Each structure stands twice: as C-alpha cells, then as structure tokens.
Amino acid sequence: MSTSHACPVWVGYLLANPFRKLVHSPGRILGPYVSTGMWTLDVGCATGFFSLPLARLVGASGRVICVDVQPKLLEALRRRARRAGLAERLDVRLGGLHPLIADGLDGRVDFALAFAVVHEVDDSGALFSDVYALLKSGGQLLVAEPKGRVPEEEFVKTVHAAKTTGFAQVSTPCIAGTRAVLLSKG
C-alpha cells in the first residue's frame, strides 16, 4: 500500500488532542461495532486517537493492530499506550497491510477502522483488498473521510472501489464532519 499524501507529523499529533473527543467520541463511534475479545485493525492510526479506545473496548483478551507509515507517530502511540497500561493489547506496525497477510493474520480481524486515511492512500483499491483479506467473513470496516478534504463525488468513488473488492454496504453512520460508510465482508 503506497502513499504520497500522508499528513504532516504535527497534524498526527494534533489529532490526538483531548478536545477532539467532544466532536468525535470514540465510544459513540466505535461502541456499536466493537466488543470484548475482538481483533481489530486501525489503519492509519497516527498517535492512536482511536487505537487506545479500541484497546479498552476489546479488553485484555482482544487485540488492536495499529498500522501507519510514519515512525514518529507510532513512537508517540507506543508511549501513550504504555502510559495508559494498554501496550500489551496493541500490535503496532510500520508500513502497509501486506506484511500482516504474510504473517498469517488474514481472516482474523473482526473490525477495521480507516478514519481520515483513504484519501491519503494512492491506491485505495489495494487498501480495500488488503483489509478484505484480513477480515473474517462477516467482519466490518468503518470508513470515515473528512468532508473538508473529500467531496461527495470522490467519496462515492471510494465506496465504489470498496464494493469492487467485494465489500457490501451496511449503513452510512452519521459522524460529525465526515462522510462515513460501514462495510461488511460477506
């Protein structure tokens, strides 16, 4: 999965500011889809605004696989996870999703999140195809894209690319400032 538009590191830090929770409550956004023991994937996790809440939702028996292309953001994520006592629930990976498949994690993931990341990826088809491979049958992917960066017609193309991979559209959740879609495998 290649990218030439990854957001600047300072934006990644900014995204973890606590005031964002007032607009993007992780509990409200993720709670309906994630439960104890699940294996989850946070694609483009940055410093873990959603990864840490995911780790709380899945509990000690669950796992959050966190993937990003920016090492500094992942260092910050590891620090935040250690401070929160959640590091053991995270599997933090630098780079794309292909190595996860090579490691035999295909078909293992219950829920994946791609929040404000698809528009930064050059080949969204490859991203969707890799997430599809990693999900279990019946697993779900929540995609949310920032309205200010992604016009409606581009989002329609994004959803089309996901459906071409095999995903089915479940719903269009209402998440402030975003265009969002919940997709499922099978």
Ligand SMILES: C[S@@+](CC[C@H](N)C(=O)[O-])C[C@H]1O[C@@H](n2cnc3c(N)ncnc32)[C@H](O)[C@@H]1O
């Ligand atoms: C706008 S930030 C969103 C971060 C996080 N999802 C959030 O909502 O707080 C996008 C993130 O996606 C990462 N990213 C961009 N291209 C990527 C790729 N091909 N694979 C994994 N992460 C990527 C960037 O490095 C950046 O941390």
